[in-house]
Amino acid sequence: MEIQATPLGRTVNGAPSYNIAMITDFFYPQPGGVELHVYHLSQKLMDLGHSVVVITHAYKSRTGVRYLTNGLKVYYVPFLIFYRETSFPSVFSCFPILRNIFIREQIDIIHGHGCYSSIGLEAIVHASAMDIKTVFTDHSLFGFADVASVLGNKTLAFSLSDVGHVICVSHTCKENTTLRARIHPSNVSVIPNAVIAKDFAPAPDSCAVAANTSQADAHDSITIVVISRLYQNKGADLLTAIIPTICESNPKIKFLIAGDGPKFIDLEQMREKYALQERVQLVGRIRHEEVRSVMIQGQIFFHPSLTEAFGTVLVEAASCGLLVVSAKVGGIPEVLPEHMSVFADETSEPAMVDAVTKAIQIVTEDRNYTANFHLEVKTMYSWMDVARRTENVYHLVTAADAAKDRSEEPNRRTLKRILKFYYQSATLGGKLYALCAVVDMFVYFFLELFLPRHQIDVARKWPVHRKGDDEVDG
Structure with missing residues (x-):
């Protein structure tokens, strides 16, 4: 799959450059597979010339903004913890602070991680209202029979109904995710984890x-x-x-x-x-x-x-x-x-x-x-290979967005997608999802009205340059 260009207009050493927000409930100092994946992928994407920030919930005294190796900025937001280090699913209450961060960092792509991550799924929903491109990586397998699985799968289907592209870490994971979230397999790629x-x-x-x-x-x-x-x-x-x-x-x-x-x-x-x-x-x-x-x-x-x-x-x-x-x-x-x-x-x-x-x-x-x-x-296995394949996904969602009709305003285009989803769904749950998305649009409208984006300071970016193959290792 070869992607020719990106409409963003920013390049580093001739290659497209994105401002990326990695959003998940699972990050350092907590150990785990998702945490490692987000960290190493972010580092290698920065080596490829992209600007990356991580947004997660606060871990005890670790709150505010921290910088990790290579200038990786991490926002530890004080969200309420619900269960096993996942934030409480509030739907709308986290939208104001997420919008503030997205505007401050001039985010082009929101990349959520983990179907258990409330903040990651909510960020993807809010991204639709803000007309920001989205990617989601699923790291887990989930069942279909018990009550928790049914509710989780319904939530995942709603959250990913307008996602740009989905990444799974294995082919088994891809099969599981396409069934749970009702996503067409062509909109799902398989990119495995790696190790140094x-x-x-x-x-x-x-x-x-x-x-x-x-x-x-x-x-x-x-x-x-x-x-x-x-x-x-x-x-x-x-x-x-x-x-x-x-x-x-x-x-x-x-x-x-x-x-x-x-x-x-x-x-x-x-x-x-x-x-x-x-x-x-x-x-x-x-x-x-x-x-x-x-x-x-x-x-x-x-x-x-x-x-x-x-x-x-x-x-x-x-x-x-x-x-x-x-x-x-x-x-x-x-x-x-x-x-x-x-x-x-x-x-x-x-x-x-x-x-x-x-x-x-x-x-x-x-x-x-x-x-x-x-x-x-x-x-x-190589993290640089994972980063390059993920970068191709970013090119894909950017090119797909560029192909849309630019004659319409972003909010009107987003509302049309919401109404389309509403009419195609015959279930009560689908209508509830559409109602939530419409409410999200109204919340975004009032945020723009009472806290206009020109009042939000834009953060200075850490200097980046795209490293050559001889400068990076797996």
Whole structure:
């Protein structure tokens, strides 16, 4: 897909340049896959000559405007936190401050992240009223049967009814999102996550020794590493159930578990019940920069998650030279080649135990089995590649917007889209969505009337230049 130009008129080294707002509830200092994705993608987009700001909710004392590496500006807005670090879904109350930021930063493209992020979805809805181009990235899989899924899917369908383009991190995620949000597949692209391979280099044999083991014991035993948030959907219950079985069948197996969550207490109780204090080490929550130091202490990485759209931690583990064990759920089978993984056919205790046992046998028979994993991962994933593909999506939505009839005022054009959506929908929910969108237009009208944009100071931009291929690395 080749896009020829952009109507914005700003270029850096001859290439189009955009002012981009990454909006999500999930960002630093909280660790996680979405947080890493937003940070690294923003950094690489800045290397490509774009101006990027991140908008998220405040984290305790971290409020206001902060600057991160390379001049990445972050707005920590004091929104009310609702559940698991997501802001309260207020629909209209966040519009005034978001509009203020969009005008201050002269935003061209709003890029929301995460279907669980209230602020990200609301920003996309408000962008329609302001006639700002939008892109949304879905990082998760969601169900269809329970009440929470039904309500979440209805909200997603409303929020993305007028989105410019959608990005999913795997083909499984794309299928899931198109069904949940009722989006045509042609309006959805697949762009995977990535890792900085040099930050996850395997350690020399002399360093791959756990702190509480001797050199001889380390080469004789096998350590299984688990790094995960300890929640039910991440397979924490399954992990608690299979550890005693695996430890009983093989006395040379040890577990190193990093992560925190409501299921942490269950792991502690399991360890006490089966007297596995010397074989199961619980290190709790760790920072992302500590992930490698934990991974290189093991030979196998176990990922018991019940659902996963991509699983960046699997790529990190393989880059560190670990054999990955997981179930064939979500987009996980798309992440790594078959020789780097051992899959269980289902997320049941017997199937997972069999998969771990098979991985133990592989590593025991050949200690150098994973020796080339790092070099292979280095050629497969690159954040610069992710950024360039995302940039192509920005070109696409910009070119599509340029093709629209410019003879009409933006507000009238937006209202026509709203009315079209209203008449095409035969459900009560669709009419409610259209009503919300019309109200949003009136809110925007009154904001423009009582707080005109010429009274809002325009922020000075951090100097950017588009780096060449020889200046950037994956």
